[in-house]
Amino acid sequence: MTRLYNFSAGPATLPEPVLRQAQAELLDWNGVGASIVEISHRSAEFIAVAAEAEADLRRLVGIPDDYAVLFLSGGATTQQALLALNFAAPGQVVDYVVTGHWGKTAIKQVKPYVSVNIAADGEPGGFRDIPPRDSWKLSPDAAYVHITANETIHGVEFRDAPEVGEVPLFADFSSSIASEPIDVSKYGLIYAGAQKNLGPVGVAVVVVRRDLLQRQGQPRADIFDYRSHVARDSMLNTPPTWNWYLAGLVFKWMLAEGGVAEFARRNAEKARIVYAAIDGSGSFYRNHVLPEARSRMNIPFFLPDETLDARFVAESKAAGLLALKGHKAVGGIRASLYNAMPVAGAQALADFMADFIRRNG
Numbered sequence: 001m002t003r004l005y006n007f008s009a010g011p012a013t014l015p016e017p018v019l020r021q022a023q024a025e026l027l028d029w030n031g032v033g034a035s036i037v038e039i040s041h042r043s044a045e046f047i048a049v050a051a052e053a054e055a056d057l058r059r060l061v062g063i064p065d066d067y068a069v070l071f072l073s074g075g076a077t078t079q080q081a082l083l084a085l086n087f088a089a090p091g092q093v094v095d096y097v098v099t100g101h102w103g104k105t106a107i108k109q110v111k112p113y114v115s116v117n118i119a120a121d122g123e124p125g126g127f128r129d130i131p132p133r134d135s136w137k138l139s140p141d142a143a144y145v146h147i148t149a150n151e152t153i154h155g156v157e158f159r160d161a162p163e164v165g166e167v168p169l170f171a172d173f174s175s176s177i178a179s180e181p182i183d184v185s186k187y188g189l190i191y192a193g194a195q196k197n198l199g200p201v202g203v204a205v206v207v208v209r210r211d212l213l214q215r216q217g218q219p220r221a222d223i224f225d226y227r228s229h230v231a232r233d234s235m236l237n238t239p240p241t242w243n244w245y246l247a248g249l250v251f252k253w254m255l256a257e258g259g260v261a262e263f264a265r266r267n268a269e270k271a272r273i274v275y276a277a278i279d280g281s282g283s284f285y286r287n288h289v290l291p292e293a294r295s296r297m298n299i300p301f302f303l304p305d306e307t308l309d310a311r312f313v314a315e316s317k318a319a320g321l322l323a324l325k326g327h328k329a330v331g332g333i334r335a336s337l338y339n340a341m342p343v344a345g346a347q348a349l350a351d352f353m354a355d356f357i358r359r360n361g
């Protein structure tokens with residue numbers, strides 16, 4: 001068996017100890033005589049697994065008690081649509097700050113329900129930075145302000161929660177949740193698909209300040225109502241039990257490794273290694289994002305000539321580095337450096353990059 005360093009943007013690499021534990025427990029979980037995915041979500045056993053995962057995530061991220069935590073199917077994109085349905089009145093204005101592809105997706109999902117004000121847009125500048133806060137055109141009566149904490153495709157990341165006054169700040173943390181300490185109290189709502197930094201695809205985490213659940217929102221089916229999911233501990237219908245369980249194993253692994261502070265240290269180190277390989281290459285490799293907005297989690301970069309891309313991807317794979325092809329929206333190469341990627345993986349990539357220049361520079 002050969003496991004390569006996997007730089008996939010998502011679904012993404014998972015910690016090997018977690019995969020081994022899941023493998024060992026797959027046929028008979030904890031002596032119940034069946035797999036965890038073969039028992040009822042209403043069983044005492046699964047409810048305990050689910051509650052422990054929530055408690056561990058709360059500890060890991062530092063989620064205060066006045067925030068509810070949901071584990072939902074539908075991925076991050078479904079939550080993007082539910083934001084408008086749950087928190088904005090029909091036609092009410094909502095503010096979006098667009099710093100890459102996923103901010104645009106978020107807008108597309110709410111357009112049928114609300115009036116979208118693009119408060120700031122990085123696209124005219126080629127998504128190279130975060131538009132300066134003092135240039136944002138926020139609406140005083142907006143239902144919320146939406147940002148994408150880390151843009152997975154364009155590699156643009158907020159360093160801190162921006163100050164937006166009384167209007168609650170909603171943030172898509174799909175590709176950077178639990179990658180460094182954050183102050184949850186600065187946000188009204190945080191959501192993340194699990195398949196980047198938390199576990200397998202098929203479950204999304206929503207962290208929402210409880211008072212916001214009083215909002216009327218829009219006419220919607222019960223299944224689209226966050227209040228109903230909160231009231232039933234995310235078990236309004238059958239939840240994605242396997243995904244929830246596996247994410248729970250990832251949380252325990254992270255806590256055992258030293259928690260978010262330790263992953264922040266490793267993630268900074270990995271990003272430093274890869275950006276140094278780019279910036280020190282005499283412009284053989286290029287990353288277009290301004291240093292103050294560069295993502296620690298996803299690093300897109302370009303070769304001198306795009307006809308070299310396929311060779312880079314094939315040769316890197318032969319060298320043990322998987323899934324470095326860039327997203328089709330931007331092309332080039334992309335290295336995703338989520339929590340489960342060891343520092344040695346980033347170093348192996350940097351070594352390969354230097355070697356590739358020697359052969360092709």
Ligand SMILES: *Cc1c(COP(=O)(O)O)cnc(C)c1O
Pocket residue numbers: 010074075076077078102148150151152172173174175193194196
């Ligand atoms: C991957 C990703 C999404 C989409 O997630 P799905 O689970 O596929 O819906 C949304 N936002 C960001 C920042 C992402 O990285």
